[in-house]
Amino acid sequence: MTTPRTSPEISGMGHSMKRKEDPRFIRGRGNYVDDIQLPGMLHMDIVRSPYAHAKIKSINSEKALKVPGVLAVITGETLAKYNLHWMPTLMSDTQMVLPTEKVMYQGQEVAAVIATDRYTAADGVEAVEVEYEPLPVVVDPFKALDPSAPVLRTDKKDKKDNRIFHWQAGDRAATDKAFEEADVTVTQDMYLPRIHVASIETCGCVADFDRVNGKLTVYMTTQAPHAVRTVFALVAGHVGLSEEKIRIVSPDIGGGFGGKVPVYPGYVIATAASVVIGKPVKWVEDRMENLQADSFARDYHIHAELAAKKDGTMTALRIKTLADHGYTDAAANPSKFPAGLFSICTGSYDLKNAFAEVDGVYTNKAPGGIAYRCSFRVTEAVHCIERITDVLAQELKMDPAALRMKNFIPPEKFPYKSALGWEYDSGNYPAALRKAMDIVGYEALRKEQAEKRARGELMGIGISSFTEIVGAGPSKHFDILGLKMFDSCEIRVHPTGKAMARFGTKSQGQGHETTYAQIIAEELGIPAAHVQVEEGDTDTAPYGLGTYASRSTPTAGAAGAMAARKVREKAKKIAAHLLECSPDDLVWEPGKFSVKGAPGRSKTIQEIALAAYTNHPQGMEAGLEAVSYYDPPNLTFPFGSYIAVVDIDRGTGAVKVRRFVAVDDCGNIINPMIVDGQIHGGLTMGLAPALLEEISYDDDGNMIGGSFMDYLVPTAMETPSWETDKTVTPSPHHPFGAKGVGESATVGAPPAIANAVVDALSHVGVRHVDIPITPEKVWRLLKEHGLSE
Numbered sequence: 001m002t003t004p005r006t007s008p009e010i011s012g013m014g015h016s017m018k019r020k021e022d023p024r025f026i027r028g029r030g031n032y033v034d035d036i037q038l039p040g041m042l043h044m045d046i047v048r049s050p051y052a053h054a055k056i057k058s059i060n061s062e063k064a065l066k067v068p069g070v071l072a073v074i075t076g077e078t079l080a081k082y083n084l085h086w087m088p089t090l091m092s093d094t095q096m097v098l099p100t101e102k103v104m105y106q107g108q109e110v111a112a113v114i115a116t117d118r119y120t121a122a123d124g125v126e127a128v129e130v131e132y133e134p135l136p137v138v139v140d141p142f143k144a145l146d147p148s149a150p151v152l153r154t155d156k157k158d159k160k161d162n163r164i165f166h167w168q169a170g171d172r173a174a175t176d177k178a179f180e181e182a183d184v185t186v187t188q189d190m191y192l193p194r195i196h197v198a199s200i201e202t203c204g205c206v207a208d209f210d211r212v213n214g215k216l217t218v219y220m221t222t223q224a225p226h227a228v229r230t231v232f233a234l235v236a237g238h239v240g241l242s243e244e245k246i247r248i249v250s251p252d253i254g255g256g257f258g259g260k261v262p263v264y265p266g267y268v269i270a271t272a273a274s275v276v277i278g279k280p281v282k283w284v285e286d287r288m289e290n291l292q293a294d295s296f297a298r299d300y301h302i303h304a305e306l307a308a309k310k311d312g313t314m315t316a317l318r319i320k321t322l323a324d325h326g327y328t329d330a331a332a333n334p335s336k337f338p339a340g341l342f343s344i345c346t347g348s349y350d351l352k353n354a355f356a357e358v359d360g361v362y363t364n365k366a367p368g369g370i371a372y373r374c375s376f377r378v379t380e381a382v383h384c385i386e387r388i389t390d391v392l393a394q395e396l397k398m399d400p401a402a403l404r405m406k407n408f409i410p411p412e413k414f415p416y417k418s419a420l421g422w423e424y425d426s427g428n429y430p431a432a433l434r435k436a437m438d439i440v441g442y443e444a445l446r447k448e449q450a451e452k453r454a455r456g457e458l459m460g461i462g463i464s465s466f467t468e469i470v471g472a473g474p475s476k477h478f479d480i481l482g483l484k485m486f487d488s489c490e491i492r493v494h495p496t497g498k499a500m501a502r503f504g505t506k507s508q509g510q511g512h513e514t515t516y517a518q519i520i521a522e523e524l525g526i527p528a529a530h531v532q533v534e535e536g537d538t539d540t541a542p543y544g545l546g547t548y549a550s551r552s553t554p555t556a557g558a559a560g561a562m563a564a565r566k567v568r569e570k571a572k573k574i575a576a577h578l579l580e581c582s583p584d585d586l587v588w589e590p591g592k593f594s595v596k597g598a599p600g601r602s603k604t605i606q607e608i609a610l611a612a613y614t615n616h617p618q619g620m621e622a623g624l625e626a627v628s629y630y631d632p633p634n635l636t637f638p639f640g641s642y643i644a645v646v647d648i649d650r651g652t653g654a655v656k657v658r659r660f661v662a663v664d665d666c667g668n669i670i671n672p673m674i675v676d677g678q679i680h681g682g683l684t685m686g687l688a689p690a691l692l693e694e695i696s697y698d699d700d701g702n703m704i705g706g707s708f709m710d711y712l713v714p715t716a717m718e719t720p721s722w723e724t725d726k727t728v729t730p731s732p733h734h735p736f737g738a739k740g741v742g743e744s745a746t747v748g749a750p751p752a753i754a755n756a757v758v759d760a761l762s763h764v765g766v767r768h769v770d771i772p773i774t775p776e777k778v779w780r781l782l783k784e785h786g787l788s789e
């Protein structure tokens with residue numbers, strides 16, 4: 001029998017009037033969704049399931065509708081009348097907006113209450129009576145694949161098991177043969193637990209349907225406004241919402257980190273309510289709802305094997321993985337990649353043979369599989385290869401830095417085709433690792449470690465030399481729900497020589513307003529201060545697939561440069577007209593065209609802009625503007641080498657990151673200060689899953705980790721002073737040689753820390769520890785190996 005936890009921390013039940021004094025609901029004023037106040041605006045709150053798997057026997061709204069100020073209770077039955085109770089996920093699976101038959105995870109939306117204010121809506125939620133009949137719960141993905149397990153997706157008539165997909169890449173036969181012929185093989189199981197982006201700003205929207213002109217405006221926390229508009233039009237076209245009448249506005253959305261890519265039921269219900277009632281409806285989830293019901297990340301059970309020669313040359317990699325997707329595959333992956341870009345798992349190494357397979361599984365948990373500050377499962381891939389590399393080093397009694405240096409793809413081999421099919425654009429891995437080793441003083445640290453070991457102190461040094469894959473992506477292979485993953489920029493230069501640039505992406509604080517303006521300034525010579533950058537409004541910005549997976553610089557940033565170059569081409573013709581010469585006789589230097597050999601005869605971009613509206617050549621259209629939809633020829637492959645130094649307290653098992661050196665390479669850099677900020681934040685978000693964060697479930701599907709009391713995000717106390725540096729290896733195919741950087745640090749940091757902890761304990765035979773490496777886990781290892789004090 002399923003026993004729901006009754007703690008008020010769980011789900012939307014039990015929060016009621018407490019909210020009024022709750023400081024979590026007091027926010028700063030600004031341009032956030034929660035700050036939006038529209039005349040006549042109503043508020044929505046959601047009834048959530050206490051059970052992980054249960055039939056809904058009845059929903060009684062009578063008492064709720066008697067609460068003064070409660071206007072409506074929306075259930076699955078209400079939405080079913082309009083055929084809006086199910087919606088597609090980004091992976092073309094199906095997801096309930098509101099259930100009509102059963103709930104599939106704890107915290108799932110069951111009904112929504114619309115009221116005149118937020119607190120009344122919460123009181124209405126309390127008054128809705130739902131009768132459940134508990135069903136058997138499956139939380140373990142291994143058990144979910146057992147033939148005796150109940151089939152969870154009973155809505156799919158032909159579904160006979162809980163497997164979502166099987167995906168594989170590489171040459172299985174050649175890899176098996178390489179394993180048979182290997183001198184040494186190592187095997188390691190590792191688990192990357194379910195974690196959550198836990199952005200400070202939760203998800204929400206204000207849906208505003210204007211009955212007079214039939215236009216729907218939704219202000220919402222989305223990282224991909226254009227794609228959302230299209231999905232809304234496809235899902236609700238049959239009830240009269242057509243795409244030209246839908247405007248999605250993504251204001252300041254707070255942290256995104258991939259968690260604000262999916263379309264959550266709350267957005268759809270609030271929109272349906274606004275369309276039916278004809279008034280704006282606001283929905284903003286609270287912290288517990290955010291942690292329990294929004295998309296999670298990771299949850300990969302990995303079985304990894306690495307084969308090598310005696311001298312340490314790696315010869316083959318074989319990986320089998322079980323991916324727990326919860327009750328529906330709501331991952332935010334490109335369509336053709338059910339396991340994301342996990343096939344980057346050969347990492348920075350010249351591995352001739354590799355085979356990887358992933359099975360996706362349904363369980364009674366919140367759905368997802370989002371790219372949490374990671375380009376679609378790259379964090380999982382990097383953790384796997386960087387951990388198993390250290391396992392091999394330990395087996396061969398080789399220094400992990402030396403083993404890496406021996407196996408790196410040599411700089412002269414780029415562009416490099418990996419065994420799993422990617423063409424790495426450029427890289428210089430030995431240079432990055434050498435630099436990190438010099439900064440940290442690697443050799444001296446190894447001596448210090450030996451001395452400390454002799455004294456019984458525990459110190460570890462961990463390396464992670466990762467390769468990322470960002471900039472999804474080339475339209476040949478990359479789409480989401482069929483929408484190709486190009487991105488865009490539209491530039492308009494005004495008569496006074498100032499410019500407006502709009503992009504298909506959406507910054508969440510990465511500084512696009514600064515860096516995009518810099519790109520255009522560099523290309524056109526208009527000062528960055530005079531380039532107004534806008535994103536996030538589907539009524540004005542050109543169509544694009546949004547910002548996540550560090551794709552903005554490789555795609556929209558490139559589009560910015562390409563659109564600027566188109567503007568420059570037209571500007572050249574106008575300059576030739578003004579200077580009465582042939583365009584071929586002109587030379588460009590930032591900000592002006594001059595006649596070759598006559599530098600005094602020139603026209604500035606501002607003079608040309610004015611002429612575009614006042615004195616343009618006859619036969620040419622007036623104006624100075626251009627748009628680019630940039631389809632990248634390849635992804636970009638940023639990389640880096642990180643070295644962590646940790647000390648372990650033998651009394652408590654606590655791990656202290658004493659030093660952390662991060663050498664990153666993201667090709668040519670637009671703005672070094674922003675890149676450094678991205679890396680600092682990313683490193684902290686990498687430290688978090690390495691040492692602290694985890695969402696787990698008990699056997700009844702009760703979520704453990706539904707509040708910040710037990711889902712531990714890092715504070716300044718745990719965060720070391722990051723030491724950052726760089727190498728620069730430009731991307732050969734990007735218009736200005738840049739690669740993405742936003743997530744490198746989150747991807748690269750966890751294995752460096754995990755490797756350092758294992759390194760500290762390797763002399764007693766410890767070979768692996770799963771993240772998060774909590775004091776309790778380390779303390780148990782210390783006890784087991786007679787090291788505890």
Ligand code: CDP
Pocket residue numbers: 510511512515516547548549550551552553554557666667668669670671672674675678738739740741742743
């Ligand atoms: O897609 P997202 O903006 O999250 O990631 P990104 O493309 O890696 O860019 C993050 C921030 O770093 C943006 O403001 C970029 O313009 C900036 N950046 C840079 O200045 N130089 C690079 N080579 C890469 C990114």
